[in-house]
Amino acid sequence: MNKHDPITLEIIQNSLRSISDEMFSTIAKTAMSPIIYEVLDMATAIVTPEAELASAGSGIPAFVGALDKSVAKVIEIYGVENIHDGDIFATNDPYYGGVTHLNDMVLLKPVFCKQKIISWTVNIAHWNDVGGKSPGSMSIDATEIFQEGIRVPAVRIFSQDEPISGVFNMIVCNSRMPDFLKGDMWAQVSALRLGAKRIIELAEKYGVDTYLSAVEGYLKLGEQLARNQIKKLPDGIYNIQDLQDNGCTLAVSMEVRGDELHIDLTNAPVQSSGPDNLSRDGTLLGCQMALMGLIGDREMANGGCFRPMIVNTKQGTIYHAVEPAPCGIYFETMIRLNDLLWRCLAEQIxxxxxxxxxxxxxxxxxxxxxxxxxxxxxxxxxxxxxxxxxxxxxxxxxxxxxxxxxxxxxxxxxxxxxxxxxxxxxxxxxxxxxxxxxxxxxxxxxxxxxxxxxxxxxxxxxxxxxxxxxxxxxxxxxxxxxxxxxxxxxxxxxxxxxxxxxxxxxxxxxxxxxxxxxxxxxxxxxxxxxxxxxxxxxxxxxxxxxxxxx
Structure with missing residues (x-):
């Protein structure tokens, strides 16, 4: 089959979105916690072997863009040669690919076909309680990440499709609501397995080369869409400062250069002694959400959309915190950043x-x-x-x-x-x-x-x-x-x-x-x-x- 046949490529691209959504529905139907099965505080995605977002399912925008970053960290820590069929990894630590905070557990599964990784299935869900000093694992007065719960730094929790009991039990034991945590974890595992099965069926039907070509074509389409939207903005530098509730002022500088968007966040307050810090990956995620809002096509969210954007941060600030800074309420800093970027553009356009x-x-x-x-x-x-x-x-x-x-x-x-x-x-x-x-x-x-x-x-x-x-x-x-x-x-x-x-x-x-x-x-x-x-x-x-x- 011609791997560049446009109809076949589009079928594969749409199938990826369907697979992501099917994984999402699986978690919603099997999870234990209302925050997951009613509120749908979760997300699913398919990620390329090179750790770019291939396709996003339904779910929280602030989660979807986190999942490729989690894959990148697992690959960095283990190396591709040490990742095997039947493995599942978990991370919730923002300094080890968790991106957000300890309540949000990311599970990742490499998808093998013909002895090589052709994809990753990934999901994330908010767990009610992962330990820490306060029930719910979030507290406004936390001063270090150790107070916020158990840190799971991109560890292998399944090998040869079987749970590694010591790791599995250690995570469950640290929760005040262990039965809910266990049920939510298995819901995520089942979604990973279903997604992997569907991807293998797709690759075997059309051929691995055709599958990979379709994914790359989809990324290029997302990139072109983003560049087209950025080009509609007037070239120039956009600056803004905004007073926050705590009395500090946040600043952002954006520069539009043709079809590229440069965001400078180096003029930021030093990282907080409280839990309102963002990891570097979390900050990238906040900027990516603003870009997707500008693009306006939720279904097209993939790694290609983010290729035209460059984000500069300064280590040791709230936008690039270093451990052991707490991150439990990262989300308020992220939404403040998103709002600031939006206002920076809105007052000009x-x-x-x-x-x-x-x-x-x-x-x-x-x-x-x-x-x-x-x-x-x-x-x-x-x-x-x-x-x-x-x-x-x-x-x-x-x-x-x-x-x-x-x-x-x-x-x-x-x-x-x-x-x-x-x-x-x-x-x-x-x-x-x-x-x-x-x-x-x-x-x-x-x-x-x-x-x-x-x-x-x-x-x-x-x-x-x-x-x-x-x-x-x-x-x-x-x-x-x-x-x-x-x-x-x-x-x-x-x-x-x-x-x-x-x-x-x-x-x-x-x-x-x-x-x-x-x-x-x-x-x-x-x-x-x-x-x-x-x-x-x-x-x-x-x-x-x-x-x-x-």
Whole structure:
């Protein structure tokens, strides 16, 4: 068969996407933890023998781009000659190919055909608890990575398709929820095996050379797509600085050179004593997400898309931390970077890109003793919020941030059955803010009523002080935070807190930001304001004051 036949190549390329999605569905149907099977806090991918992303399945954008980096680290540590058919490797350590933080476990399997590696199947999922000083393995006050859980530095956990019991048991033993961890791990293993089987069937059907040619063609297509989008940007240097909730200023410099994008992040704060650090790979991932947002074709995400981008970092900064810096809440630094890159472009290309959104993962971790079962429970959830408006459209209500793209919020029925809480309400955030000719989207208000004493709350929210940014006269949005409403009526505000004690009857009220507006509010159409009033998106006083509505 002619390995350059375009129809055959396209069949193989589409098959790769289908295989990635089938792996994703396998994990969703077999995992133990709601954070995986309901929220879908996971991702799957196929990676080339040279450690480039060949095809991405559904899943969190911030995970998909991590998986090729994990493969590269395993190859670096072991060498191709020491990797065998039937091996499976695991890593969660951001300094050893884990990229993100210790809760996110990456499993990798080399796919052999005719005695050589033709691909890797890879997946990643957020595990509820991997040990460490705090339940849920995330804490705002961690000062070194050793406090955040067991480090799995790209180790072999299967050999000849059998688990290496010592390694396997050591990982399970370090969790406060070992049965959930074991179930989630086996779900990931089954997805790897299924993906490998499908790839071998594909390569045997069309021939290994044709398969590899199709993969390289797919990467070149992704590269060309990215270069075409970058070329649409005006050449030049784009600079921006942005004040953060903690009082520091983050800066970024971007240069467009024809069909290449250069990002300079060397002017960054020194690495943090807290857990908000990014590995170098994590920073690359944040930049890649911004580029894919610009490209706008989620299905085309592959390693070729990232070839035209060059990212410079400085070792020892928050964008290139060195061990043993903790990384447990890396995601807030990553989403802040993504937001900063987006704003850097949006303020120059206002007709193409929207205003600022709630841009936080709004990580909410609660746990304690389940009042019905007497067992430890743990809630680990990202939250949905409001997006910014753009030219010709209002912002989207109640969607996940750019990092969490394909995930879902946990249904109230599941939360109440599996967790020790009652869901009191879930409604759109009725606060005023984000006015503009086109208004920002609405965040949410979500109440969890605690059902047992001595439960705890940990949270990591940014955009809790500095609001989402407006464009062309649009107003800023509102802020993210949690209000703990005590049974006494006292209200405590939290955004970055660890193990706050909450007791029976207390309400943990999640409030996510409304997105920012676009354009002068005075230009908003009367019919749109009337609709906003009818739906409760604005108050009568706000409509009069900001929109001039009588």
């Amino acid at each position: 206002t007709e193409q890109l929207p205003a600022g959104n709630f841009s936080s993962i709004c990580a909410t971790i609660m746990g304690g003793t389940h009042p019905d079962t007497g067992r430890h429970y743990s809630i680990i959830e990202p939250e949905i919020g409001g997006w910014g408006a753009g030219q010709g459209f209002d912002g989207v209500n109640a969607m996940f941030s750019a990092m969490h793209g394909d995930t879902f919020n946990c249904p109230a029925e599941i939360a109440e059955a599996r967790y020790g809480v009652t869901v009191g309400q879930m409604a759109l955030n009725d606060e005023d803010g984000g006015a503009g000719e086109f208004r920002g989207g609405k965040g949410i208000t979500l109440d969890y009523v605690i059902r047992n004493d001595q439960s705890f709350l940990t949270c990591a929210y940014t955009r809790a002080k500095e609001q989402p940014w407006g464009l062309l006269g649009g107003h800023c949005g509102t802020t993210n935070r949690i209000n703990v409403v005590r049974t006494s009526g006292e209200v405590e505000r939290h955004s970055m807190s660890t193990e706050v004690t909450v007791n029976k009857g207390d309400i943990v009220r999640v409030i996510t930001a409304n997105g920012a507006g676009y354009g002068d509010p005075k230009n908003r159409k009367r019919s749109a304001i009337e609709s906003d009033l009818k739906n409760g998106y604005v108050s009568q006083d706000y409509a009069k004051q900001v929109y001039g509505f009588e």
